[in-house]
Amino acid sequence: MLKIGMDAMGGDFAPEAAVKGAVMAIEAIGPESRIVLFGDEERIREILRNEGCPAERFDIVHTTEVIEMGDHPAKAFLQKPDSSITVGFGYLAKGLIDGFASAGSTGAMMVGSMQVIKPIEGVIRPTISTVIPTVSGGKALLLDVGLNVDCKPEVLAQYGTIGSIYAEAVLGIASPRVAVLNIGEEETKGNAQIKAAHDLMKECGRFNFVGNIEGSHLFSGKVADVIVCDGFVGNTLLKTVEGLFRINKALGLADAPFWKQMNAEHVGGTPVLGVNAPVIIGHGSSSPLAMKNMILSTERYAQAGLTEKLQRAFNN
Amino acid sequence: MLKIGMDAMGGDFAPEAAVKGAVMAIEAIGPESRIVLFGDEERIREILRNEGCPAERFDIVHTTEVIEMGDHPAKAFLQKPDSSITVGFGYLAKGLIDGFASAGSTGAMMVGSMQVIKPIEGVIRPTISTVIPTVSGGKALLLDVGLNVDCKPEVLAQYGTIGSIYAEAVLGIASPRVAVLNIGEEETKGNAQIKAAHDLMKECGRFNFVGNIEGSHLFSGKVADVIVCDGFVGNTLLKTVEGLFRINKALGLADAPFWKQMNAEHVGGTPVLGVNAPVIIGHGSSSPLAMKNMILSTERYAQAGLTEKLQRAFNN
Numbered sequence: 001m002l003k004i005g006m007d008a009m010g011g012d013f014a015p016e017a018a019v020k021g022a023v024m025a026i027e028a029i030g031p032e033s034r035i036v037l038f039g040d041e042e043r044i045r046e047i048l049r050n051e052g053c054p055a056e057r058f059d060i061v062h063t064t065e066v067i068e069m070g071d072h073p074a075k076a077f078l079q080k081p082d083s084s085i086t087v088g089f090g091y092l093a094k095g096l097i098d099g100f101a102s103a104g105s106t107g108a109m110m111v112g113s114m115q116v117i118k119p120i121e122g123v124i125r126p127t128i129s130t131v132i133p134t135v136s137g138g139k140a141l142l143l144d145v146g147l148n149v150d151c152k153p154e155v156l157a158q159y160g161t162i163g164s165i166y167a168e169a170v171l172g173i174a175s176p177r178v179a180v181l182n183i184g185e186e187e188t189k190g191n192a193q194i195k196a197a198h199d200l201m202k203e204c205g206r207f208n209f210v211g212n213i214e215g216s217h218l219f220s221g222k223v224a225d226v227i228v229c230d231g232f233v234g235n236t237l238l239k240t241v242e243g244l245f246r247i248n249k250a251l252g253l254a255d256a257p258f259w260k261q262m263n264a265e266h267v268g269g270t271p272v273l274g275v276n277a278p279v280i281i282g283h284g285s286s287s288p289l290a291m292k293n294m295i296l297s298t299e300r301y302a303q304a305g306l307t308e309k310l311q312r313a314f315n316n
Numbered sequence: 317m318l319k320i321g322m323d324a325m326g327g328d329f330a331p332e333a334a335v336k337g338a339v340m341a342i343e344a345i346g347p348e349s350r351i352v353l354f355g356d357e358e359r360i361r362e363i364l365r366n367e368g369c370p371a372e373r374f375d376i377v378h379t380t381e382v383i384e385m386g387d388h389p390a391k392a393f394l395q396k397p398d399s400s401i402t403v404g405f406g407y408l409a410k411g412l413i414d415g416f417a418s419a420g421s422t423g424a425m426m427v428g429s430m431q432v433i434k435p436i437e438g439v440i441r442p443t444i445s446t447v448i449p450t451v452s453g454g455k456a457l458l459l460d461v462g463l464n465v466d467c468k469p470e471v472l473a474q475y476g477t478i479g480s481i482y483a484e485a486v487l488g489i490a491s492p493r494v495a496v497l498n499i500g501e502e503e504t505k506g507n508a509q510i511k512a513a514h515d516l517m518k519e520c521g522r523f524n525f526v527g528n529i530e531g532s533h534l535f536s537g538k539v540a541d542v543i544v545c546d547g548f549v550g551n552t553l554l555k556t557v558e559g560l561f562r563i564n565k566a567l568g569l570a571d572a573p574f575w576k577q578m579n580a581e582h583v584g585g586t587p588v589l590g591v592n593a594p595v596i597i598g599h600g601s602s603s604p605l606a607m608k609n610m611i612l613s614t615e616r617y618a619q620a621g622l623t624e625k626l627q628r629a630f631n632n
Contacts, residue, residue, distance in 0.1 A: 135563045146499060149507040183462060183551040191465040191548045215556030219563060232507045233549055235499040240531030240553055244560060247451045247535060253569040 005097035008039030009084040010104025019047040021291020038084040073107025089116040099278030099298035103286040113272045122314030126274035133261035134221030146235035153196035163226035164207035169304040179213035179224035268293030321413035324355030325400040326420025335363040337607020354400040389423025405432040415594030415614035419602040433591045438630030442590030449577035450537030462551035469512035479542035480523035485620040495529035495540035584609030
């Protein structure tokens with residue numbers, strides 16, 4: 001049985017959005033999975049009552065504190081030991097839950113990931129990624145999308161391994177094509193950082209490296225299943241595309257399946273990859289639907305045994 | 317009288333597309349402007365005849381060589397002294413034309429810009445920019461979009477000055493808002509390069525610096541009129557957006573005015589900014605409409621006295 005931890009107090013519309021999302025997720029998760037809610041038990045029970053959902057369908061871990069968006073993440077993580085996030089990470093570290101998701105303080109989630117769960121041995125820098133839709137109806141993985149904004153070439157090369165294992169285990173893509181984001185298709189193109197990363201990835205032999213990919217092919221699905229880039233570039237790209245999604249929505253053009261999938265609500269949060277347990281971070285503005293998808297992502301990530309696969313890859 | 321030089325032999329569909337574009341432009345340029353075509357005079361006259369356009373409406377400078385896309389740009393520029401590009405730059409350097417546009421070899425155009433026209437004194441690195449549409453119906457300038465893929469902070473700060481002068485002189489925006497592209501709005505955000513550039517731009521006092529802009533606001537028009545970024549990031553963004561434009565086109569969603577303006581045909585080429593004369597580089601795949609708009613861009617750029625304004629700014 002998988003136990004999926006969910007921070008009921010995380011996000012701009014907590015605890016309502018998180019608990020409503022959990023109610024939506026309960027019908028969609030596997031019969032062998034159970035959702036564990038961390039937060040103010042009385043408020044959680046009240047929302048469940050209003051939703052007409054029996055509280056017995058969930059495990060509830062009562063916590064009395066909340067890390068607010070204005071709090072200093074590292075300090076708050078320690079100074080609010082009974083916060084939903086700090087308690088959640090404690091459960092995750094002890095193996096009492098199999099994954100933990102929150103739309104609360106990104107900083108506190110990173111503190112928990114790096115200091116409680118800790119990076120997998122051999123991983124220079126954990127990363128955050130996002131699954132993007134392709135126009136052909138498939139999916140691709142873009143990483144890093146903002147955790148490391150000054151990536152050394154060795155770090156980018158490791159992201160090739162991490163992304164390849166993720167795409168195979170979670171997205172179900174056999175021998176995923178891994179490319180490095182660059183300004184041209186030719187091997188000699190790029191800035192110093194990307195040229196060096198290209199060479200390392202070409203030599204590494206741990207994944208199906210297909211060379212460079214240009215931005216024009218990011219969403220075409222024709223070149224790569226895993227796209228590796230520096231966190232500055234990935235974060236900027238992601239936000240630019242979000243901006244264009246919002247423009248398309250305002251213009252009434254967002255109903256095409258491709259653009260619908262750009263909707264952050266469907267993405268279901270961002271996994272922290274390269275740490276010793278499944279951790280998913282959601283947008284602060286997450287709706288109940290987004291919360292539901294975060295829970296399902298966390299379940300899928302745990303089911304796929306991704307952590308163990310990454311540990312094996314880096315401990316060899 | 318302005319003389320606008322146009323490489324008739326540049327582009328994948330030369331000379332037809334370039335000459336047809338010149339015919340379209342002749343009705344749109346000012347009564348005081350004249351288009352000077354560089355290329356095979358006989359072929360140019362034949363196309364003009366087929367278009368029903370009197371050859372007398374143009375100046376034609378006969379050239380016997382063409383720099384091909386496969387040629388080594390720097391070598392070909394010297395070894396084909398009678399090529400349309402080499403001759404065009406000769407005319408530009410002597411002041412016989414007031415600007416020069418080509419959809420031919422980008423490399424050869426850069427060789428001409430840097431070695432014949434030369435950077436403006438005080439400009440560390442010339443740049444290429446692109447005008448992007450905003451959803452509110454305005455325009456913004458993004459630079460660098462691919463010339464310098466390893467920008468020092470000082471170079472980025474200069475792009476603020478160059479972009480501000482361009483936006484005011486060519487786009488007609490008074491006191492343009494200049495921002496640096498970053499992964500967050502807060503001053504402390506960014507990678508080492510962008511943090512340092514932010515500080516330099518804040519202190520510089522030569523333009524209306526508004527701080528950071530996130531990718532989500534690139535096309536909103538709400539934050540900035542001039543967006544400064546490293547050429548790696550700018551080129552990648554541009555290509556990603558081009559890819560999304562093509563997807564929207566394939567999905568039948570590209571008729572909205574905002575997306576229509578994403579059409580490269582309307583952009584009219586990329587000016588090389590920071591050299592001592594107006595130079596415009598077009599896509600190799602430029603259609604006649606794109607060629608027309610390149611000519612009009614070159615005219616506008618010369619009319620605006622942009623080169624002189626940049627020279628004054630950097631010689632003080």
